[in-house]
Amino acid sequence: MSFKLFELLLKASLYTIGISLVSILIGFTIAILLSGMLLSGRRALAVPARIFISFFRGVPLLVQLLLIYNLLPVIGLNVPSIVAAIIGLSLCTAAYQAENLRGGFASVPRGLIESAEMVGLTPSQAFRRIKVPIALRLTFPALVNEAILILKASSLVSVVGIVELTRMAQDLAGSTFLPLQLFACAGLIYLVINWVVARTGGLIERSLPGVPR
Amino acid sequence: MTFDINVILAQLPAILSGAGVTLLLWIAGTIGGAAVGFLVAVGRRYGGRLIDWPLGLAVEVLRGTPFLIQIFLLYYGGPFIGLALDPIPAGLLGLTIYGAAYFSEIFRAGFVAIPKGHIEAAECVGLSQGQIVRRILLPEMTMLVLPPAINMAVILMKETAILSIITVPELTLTVSAIGSQQYAFVESLFLLAVFYWVLVEVTDKLGRYAEHRLSRYRFSPT
Numbered sequence: 001m002s003f004k005l006f007e008l009l010l011k012a013s014l015y016t017i018g019i020s021l022v023s024i025l026i027g028f029t030i031a032i033l034l035s036g037m038l039l040s041g042r043r044a045l046a047v048p049a050r051i052f053i054s055f056f057r058g059v060p061l062l063v064q065l066l067l068i069y070n071l072l073p074v075i076g077l078n079v080p081s082i083v084a085a086i087i088g089l090s091l092c093t094a095a096y097q098a099e100n101l102r103g104g105f106a107s108v109p110r111g112l113i114e115s116a117e118m119v120g121l122t123p124s125q126a127f128r129r130i131k132v133p134i135a136l137r138l139t140f141p142a143l144v145n146e147a148i149l150i151l152k153a154s155s156l157v158s159v160v161g162i163v164e165l166t167r168m169a170q171d172l173a174g175s176t177f178l179p180l181q182l183f184a185c186a187g188l189i190y191l192v193i194n195w196v197v198a199r200t201g202g203l204i205e206r207s208l209p210g211v212p213r
Numbered sequence: 214m215t216f217d218i219n220v221i222l223a224q225l226p227a228i229l230s231g232a233g234v235t236l237l238l239w240i241a242g243t244i245g246g247a248a249v250g251f252l253v254a255v256g257r258r259y260g261g262r263l264i265d266w267p268l269g270l271a272v273e274v275l276r277g278t279p280f281l282i283q284i285f286l287l288y289y290g291g292p293f294i295g296l297a298l299d300p301i302p303a304g305l306l307g308l309t310i311y312g313a314a315y316f317s318e319i320f321r322a323g324f325v326a327i328p329k330g331h332i333e334a335a336e337c338v339g340l341s342q343g344q345i346v347r348r349i350l351l352p353e354m355t356m357l358v359l360p361p362a363i364n365m366a367v368i369l370m371k372e373t374a375i376l377s378i379i380t381v382p383e384l385t386l387t388v389s390a391i392g393s394q395q396y397a398f399v400e401s402l403f404l405l406a407v408f409y410w411v412l413v414e415v416t417d418k419l420g421r422y423a424e425h426r427l428s429r430y431r432f433s434p435t
């Protein structure tokens with residue numbers, strides 16, 4: 001396998017990284033909204049959020065992607081396939097991240113909130129300055145984990161025709177008859193990306209302050 | 214746009230056959246993955262470093278790469294090393310290997326989490342080795358391993374859809390093929406989504422019920 005092929009794979013992996021990053025960020029934003037709905041204590045908000053989460057966690061991502069890809073034009077939105085792919089990945093990761101955030105908020109130690117009230121913080125101050133930072137701190141490892149899951153899951157956007165790492169390997173394998181080398185190489189690139197994400201995540205986590213019990 | 218689900222449902226026999234393939238692959242892949250994963254976990258724990266190290270590397274590689282890449286490697290790369298498999302066996306093998314990597318980590322965590330004190334206590338009150346395995350280790354292990362194992366089974370259910378890409382005639386392939394023949398993509402995909410959604414929810418509920426039934430074996434890990 002020539003270096004030229006490897007270079008093409010590397011270039012395509014930038015799409016993998018870009019699509020994953022954008023989806024994680026959009027997903028995180030939606031997840032904040034969803035977890036807010038879950039924790040609002042109002043059924044009218046919590047129930048739709050729960051249905052959303054259950055759906056996007058219960059349906060294979062491949063089916064979600066195909067559904068969104070085919071549904072958007074039908075409802076009159078003719079968007080490029082990369083937009084459909086990012087919407088699909090974002091909605092899926094939003095469901096998982098919302099669950100993580102909910103868990104994070106639920107496990108903020110009660111004592112800390114009580115102390116915040118004791119020293120005279122208003123409920124909104126206690127929320128902004130105690131609950132949110134601690135919940136985010138607690139969910140950070142899950143966020144890193146989710147980033148790795150999405151990096152791997154982004155391989156599925158190859159089916160809607162986006163030439164990211166997997167699709168590039170597939171296309172090159174078709175034209176060069178070197179599937180073994182190309183898919184192994186693509187796998188190796190995924191492995192390295194994920195390793196870097198896990199390592200960086202671990203380093204950041206260690207530099208974050210711990211949560212008192 | 215007309216939303217006519219009957220166009221799809223008219224092909225019921227084909228859909229049922231696809232659903233059958235999906236269910237069989239899922240169940241066989243989950244059981245196979247759990248069995249191989251258990252052996253890997255035992256091998257890594259008791260087999261010494263020479264076994265632990267390569268198995269650990271394999272598990273990391275399998276967990277760090279997309280399932281789709283693994284399947285492509287197996288299905289398209291396999292013939293180059295004398296492993297030419299039809300789609301269904303390739304899919305089953307891929308699913309089993311992939312599942313085994315994750316299951317082995319679940320079992321490994323289970324081994325680690327059983328307190329030594331429980332086994333010592335059982336020995337003290339005079340239980341035989343067989344009794345300890347049957348009445349202490351297995352129940353406690355089941356309790357620890359069940360929630361993540363159910364979760365993994367659900368993940369594998371969803372991964373079976375990916376096998377459609379290497380033309381395994383499972384539900385996703387069957388239903389989306391009908392969708393394109395009848396020019397009813399949205400209906401077909403909608404039906405697919407509902408099928409998986411229901412199946413995943415039912416599995417989840419059954420898992421919770423089993424957990425509940427087994428909860429008398431729960432202990433607080435110290």
